[in-house]
Amino acid sequence: MVCELLRTQFPDAQPEQYVNGTKVDVLFTRVDFGRTDRMAVECKSYETPLTKTYIEEKIWPKYQRLLDAGYIDGVLIVSRKPVGSAAADSIKGWRYARHLTIQELEESLLGIRKYVQTLAGLQPIEEASYVEARFDGHDGAALEKLQAWVSSPAGNGLAILGSYGQGKTSLARRVAGYYANAYLADPTQRIPIIKKLGEVVHETRLEALFGAEFTADSPAPGYQFKTFDYLNQTGRLLVILDGFDEMKHAMTASDFFSNFREFNRLLKGQSKVILLGRPNALPSDAQDLVFRGIRRVGGQSVASTEFNQWQELTLAFFNEAERQDLLFSNLKNIVSRYQVAGRFTYKSSFVEERTAEVLDRVPPDLLARPVHVQLISELAADPSFDFGDFTRYRLYDHFIRSMVERDTTQKRARKAIPLGDRLQFQRDVAWWAWRRIGKVQGSFGREEIPNSLLAELPDGNATDLEGKRNEYIVSTLTEEKDSGVLYFAHRSFQEFLVAERLRLAKPDPNAHAEYSAHITPDIISFLNQTPDLDYVMDWYDTLRSSPGLLSPSYLLFYSRFPRLIENIEQTALRQPAQVDMWTVAIIVLAHQSKTPGSPTLAQLDAFLLQVLRLGQDDAAATATLALLQRQQSRFSSPMLLALVGGLIERCLRRARPESDPSALSIEAKQFDFSAKWLGHTVEKVFAMQGKLDAAKLQFNPGKLIALCAGEVNDRMPEAVSAFGEVRESAIVAPVSVETQKVYEMIDLKLRKAHDGFLRNRRTNFVVVSYDRTRRAGNSFKPH
Numbered sequence: 001m002v003c004e005l006l007r008t009q010f011p012d013a014q015p016e017q018y019v020n021g022t023k024v025d026v027l028f029t030r031v032d033f034g035r036t037d038r039m040a041v042e043c044k045s046y047e048t049p050l051t052k053t054y055i056e057e058k059i060w061p062k063y064q065r066l067l068d069a070g071y072i073d074g075v076l077i078v079s080r081k082p083v084g085s086a087a088a089d090s091i092k093g094w095r096y097a098r099h100l101t102i103q104e105l106e107e108s109l110l111g112i113r114k115y116v117q118t119l120a121g122l123q124p125i126e127e128a129s130y131v132e133a134r135f136d137g138h139d140g141a142a143l144e145k146l147q148a149w150v151s152s153p154a155g156n157g158l159a160i161l162g163s164y165g166q167g168k169t170s171l172a173r174r175v176a177g178y179y180a181n182a183y184l185a186d187p188t189q190r191i192p193i194i195k196k197l198g199e200v201v202h203e204t205r206l207e208a209l210f211g212a213e214f215t216a217d218s219p220a221p222g223y224q225f226k227t228f229d230y231l232n233q234t235g236r237l238l239v240i241l242d243g244f245d246e247m248k249h250a251m252t253a254s255d256f257f258s259n260f261r262e263f264n265r266l267l268k269g270q271s272k273v274i275l276l277g278r279p280n281a282l283p284s285d286a287q288d289l290v291f292r293g294i295r296r297v298g299g300q301s302v303a304s305t306e307f308n309q310w311q312e313l314t315l316a317f318f319n320e321a322e323r324q325d326l327l328f329s330n331l332k333n334i335v336s337r338y339q340v341a342g343r344f345t346y347k348s349s350f351v352e353e354r355t356a357e358v359l360d361r362v363p364p365d366l367l368a369r370p371v372h373v374q375l376i377s378e379l380a381a382d383p384s385f386d387f388g389d390f391t392r393y394r395l396y397d398h399f400i401r402s403m404v405e406r407d408t409t410q411k412r413a414r415k416a417i418p419l420g421d422r423l424q425f426q427r428d429v430a431w432w433a434w435r436r437i438g439k440v441q442g443s444f445g446r447e448e449i450p451n452s453l454l455a456e457l458p459d460g461n462a463t464d465l466e467g468k469r470n471e472y473i474v475s476t477l478t479e480e481k482d483s484g485v486l487y488f489a490h491r492s493f494q495e496f497l498v499a500e501r502l503r504l505a506k507p508d509p510n511a512h513a514e515y516s517a518h519i520t521p522d523i524i525s526f527l528n529q530t531p532d533l534d535y536v537m538d539w540y541d542t543l544r545s546s547p548g549l550l551s552p553s554y555l556l557f558y559s560r561f562p563r564l565i566e567n568i569e570q571t572a573l574r575q576p577a578q579v580d581m582w583t584v585a586i587i588v589l590a591h592q593s594k595t596p597g598s599p600t601l602a603q604l605d606a607f608l609l610q611v612l613r614l615g616q617d618d619a620a621a622t623a624t625l626a627l628l629q630r631q632q633s634r635f636s637s638p639m640l641l642a643l644v645g646g647l648i649e650r651c652l653r654r655a656r657p658e659s660d661p662s663a664l665s666i667e668a669k670q671f672d673f674s675a676k677w678l679g680h681t682v683e684k685v686f687a688m689q690g691k692l693d694a695a696k697l698q699f700n701p702g703k704l705i706a707l708c709a710g711e712v713n714d715r716m717p718e719a720v721s722a723f724g725e726v727r728e729s730a731i732v733a734p735v736s737v738e739t740q741k742v743y744e745m746i747d748l749k750l751r752k753a754h755d756g757f758l759r760n761r762r763t764n765f766v767v768v769s770y771d772r773t774r775r776a777g778n779s780f781k782p783h
Contacts, residue, residue: 001234002026002043002078002102008226009109019071022062027072037073040066044079050099052086060094067096074098078105103187106236109227111220112191118218119180119192124170128374129329133171134316135160145313146175146274150190150238155311156267159291161279162315164492164522165371168276169196171315172242175274179238190238190272191231197277198246198442202255206262235270244277246442246491260290264308275310278522317368327367328355330377338381346383354380361387366395371490375399393529396496400426416460417471425472427504428453430488430497435518442494443487446473492522499526506538512546515539516554524557536561544580548715552589552722555582559589562596569599576610581618581712584611588626588723605639612646613653617672620650621711622719624673628705629723644697644737645745648758650674651767652750661756663766671769673707679767681707685736686763696736 003026006013013028019040026041042059044050050059055077063075075097082101083091091099100108107113124130132141142160149158162168172194179192195213207225214220214228231237241263247256266273279287288294293309294301318326332351338344358380359367366372375395379385379402404422432453433444446469454468462468478486488494502523507515527535540558558564568587572579587607590598599607611623627643651674656665666675681703685696705720712719743751743758751758757765 002041002105005102005105005109005227005230006041008230009222009224019066020069022066024063024072038071039074039076040072041076041078044077046080049081050077050079050083050087052084052090055083055087055090063097064094076100078102101187106227106231107187107191109222109224110191110231111222112193112214112218115214115218115220116180116183116191119176119194120184122173122177122180124167124174124177125370125374127333129326129333130170130174131318131322131326131329131370133167133174134322136314136316138313142171142313142315143174143178149311150179150272153270156269156271157263157273157275157308157310159310159312160274160276160315161312162276163278163369164495165369165490166315166317167370168278168315169242170370172240172274172276175238176240191236192238192240193228194240194242196246197241197243200247200259204259204262206265209262232266232271233269235272237271239266239271239273241273241275242277244275246277257286257290261306264306267308267310279314317365318370318373320364323364323367323373324355324359326370326373327358327377327380328352330374331355331380334377334381344381344383350383354383358387362390366390366392371492378402391529393526393531396492396526397500400493400496417458421457422472425453425457427497427501429478430494431501433488434494434498435514442491443485445485446470449473495520495522496526499523499530503527503530503535506535507542509542509546512539512543512554513549516550519554519557527557528560533561533563536564537567540564540567543582546582550582550716552585552716552718555585555722556589556593559586559593559598560595565590565595566597569597573599573603573607576607577614577616579611579615579619581616581622581715584608584615584619584622584626585716585722592723605642609642609646612643613649618712618715621673621708622716622722625705625708625712625719626723628701628708640735641737641741642745644699645742647674648678648742649746649750651678652746652754655754656770657753662760662762663768664754664757665768665770668769668771671767673704673711675767675769677704677707678765682765684739684763684765686761695739697739697742698734698736700734 003013003015006026006028010028010030013026015026017024017027019027024040025043028039028041030037030039040063042063059075059077063072066072067075073096075094077091077097077099079099079101083099088099091097107116132143134140135142135145138145146158149155160168160171176192176194179190182189183191193210193213195209200209206229210228211223211225214223228237232239244260247259263273263275285296288296288301289304290307291310291312293304293307295304296302328351331354335344335346335351339346358376362376367376372392372395379395379398380387385398401419401423404426405419429449432450433442436444449469451465454465454472457468457472459468460471462471473486478488498518502515502519536558543558565587568583568590572583573587587599588604591601591604598604605627608623608627612620612627614620615623624643624647627639630639651664651666654666654670654675656667664675664679677699682697682699685698687695709720716722
């Protein structure tokens with residue numbers, strides 16, 4: 001064990017070597033200031049400390065003659081137990097010899113003594129009270145559960161999940177501080193290592209992740225990743241990775257999964273790794289993959305060879321006693337600070353009475369998270385604040401407004417810049433920082449802030465751009481690290497500011513792609529609680545002409561506003577030929593979400609069939625995908641007849657009236673997915689030669705889905721799964737429909753005009769595209 005540990009920094013370390021006929025336990029060379037020393041190691045795994053007598057009679061004679069003869073340059077004695085004072089004095093007087101316990105050797109090689117001492121002073125929350133976190137479904141404090149897990153030989157990885165403001169980072173700090181103190185008191189305990197993943201913005205290997213921590217952020221003399229890796233797998237470390245959700249927002253999906261593969265490298269041997277973050281950062285299939293090692297293949301769950309299984313625990317929301325406890329403690333501390341500062345005058349019973357008032361008037365769910373309790377405590381400490389009609393949105397709105405207003409109204413030097421302009425800067429900075437590519441989302445350097453964010457704001461008393469930037473930053477909701485990096489005090493502050501920035505600005509059509517890429521469920525939650533929902537109508541007004549790229553989840557957000565759905569029903573649903581693809585998707589999702597005012601199933605189907613027949617190419621493809629998704633389990637239903645008939649009718653409507661009966665001619669610019677489907681994939685199957693009324697049309701639904709997706713993929717890449725999971729088993733096998741019944745679904749005039757084409761006895765439909773300017777055509781024939 002000692003040899004393997006030394007080998008992480010001294011590759012030539014070898015066990016049980018003979019030096020001039022004397023057997024030494026380990027031999028290695030060390031380079032120190034250009035000099036190469038040959039070191040001998042004496043290893044003793046005794047249960048009792050080495051005595052002075054043993055050292056002088058057994059160890060000293062063995063190695064002193066080798067030192068005198070110059071065969072070795074130093075001796076390292078490694079034992080399980082620390083030595084007493086007499087033995088320590090003896091070794092101290094022995095030149096070129098040193099004693100370390102195995103734990104001291106580990107610590108010395110890793111070089112993180114000062115780091116651990118810093119962690120020992122870590123508090124869960126700075127300048128605020130802390131109530132021990134709990135896990136859902138488990139009694140007792142979360143720390144007790146974690147202690148049992150760390151002591152257990154089972155399980156390398158533990159994922160602690162919790163939504164915003166539930167105290168994930170506070171718990172991470174609590175655990176790191178506890179184990180740091182435990183290690184300093186008893187070196188046989190695990191050494192805690194905590195890393196904030198919000199600082200990770202690219203695909204990063206473990207070597208770089210921890211190398212940056214121990215060479216720049218928390219310098220550790222002599223740190224080597226090989227030593228770290230060895231101690232991790234031998235059960236000497238407790239690795240805490242905090243904020244995987246913050247890492248997710250700062251990188252591509254590919255980089256995110258690559259980093260999770262790196263985290264899995266930590267799960268080996270006797271390692272213990274705790275990972276914390278918000279579960280809503282990942283869709284359910286991604287959670288299955290990275291936390292449970294399960295991937296979906298053809299609708300079935302299959303074990304992944306790339307990802308390990310993590311044990312999962314979910315943080316519990318505060319119960320009534322915990323809410324009261326934390327509220328009272330926080331309020332008491334804040335009131336005490338305000339009294340010292342002379343800010344307010346309180347009566348002696350204020351804290352007790354105010355705590356009771358808050359518990360009575362504020363909805364319990366708003367006191368279920370530590371971050372909310374802290375915010376509400378700040379508000380409650382102001383005797384004039386009224387808690388009537390309180391919501392989460394009002395909580396953040398009032399708190400943030402009050403913080404900025406405090407700078408504006410109470411500090412004379414800052415009155416030159418109005419409150420509204422300062423708030424505008426907060427929102428713009430939050431949105432700018434939120435969507436930076438390849439950067440940490442919640443932190444930035446002041447010099448990185450674009451000048452454009454300040455261009456239209458008043459200068460105040462500033463005489464140059466740098467002074468103006470500093471004047472706006474000084475009242476921002478960010479805090480500053482020693483290195484000069486600014487960061488938002490809590491992620492939820494930034495999320496609220498982003499929601500406000502989006503709500504107050506009508507986006508142009510191109511901006512929706514950014515909105516779609518960067519809006520998260522927590523931002524949506526703030527948007528849904530705003531007192532004025534008129535912004536949704538403004539957004540929808542420009543959404544209709546958005547070029548994309550948009551995600552289904554972004555459209556789902558629109559689908560849950562009854563007023564918008566009512567507007568769509570009264571306008572767009574009555575104009576299927578002009579409706580855009582986004583409106584089609586929204587109305588389908590509204591029906592699935594059972595949004596009040598959404599169409600019935602019959603109304604929806606009728607609308608989609610009309611869009612399929614008459615609508616724009618991308619809208620018709622979206623309508624077809626929606627109909628196909630619902631038909632997966634019943635491909636022989638009457639709706640399928642209507643769908644196939646509608647697609648054929650769409651082709652007939654676009655064909656030249658003078659089309660030859662043997663082929664359908666469609667102008668190239670109108671040759672969309674339906675024409676490719678009819679001419680490329682549909683086959684006629686005759687039961688008996690010459691019996692047209694017994695013929696069937698056969699096609700593969702999967703190919704039709706692929707053609708529809710191809711029509712809209714450049715605008716909605718996730719179109720195939722937009723309306724639900726598409727089961728592979730349902731789209732692989734060809735389906736057949738009776739030809740005559742399909743033709744009956746086609747407009748009678750069109751059917752008569754193209755009767756020769758429809759009744760042609762070929763086994764496939766020939767559909768030709770032509771360029772009106774050149775009159776040249778290309779025929780699409782079936783496989």
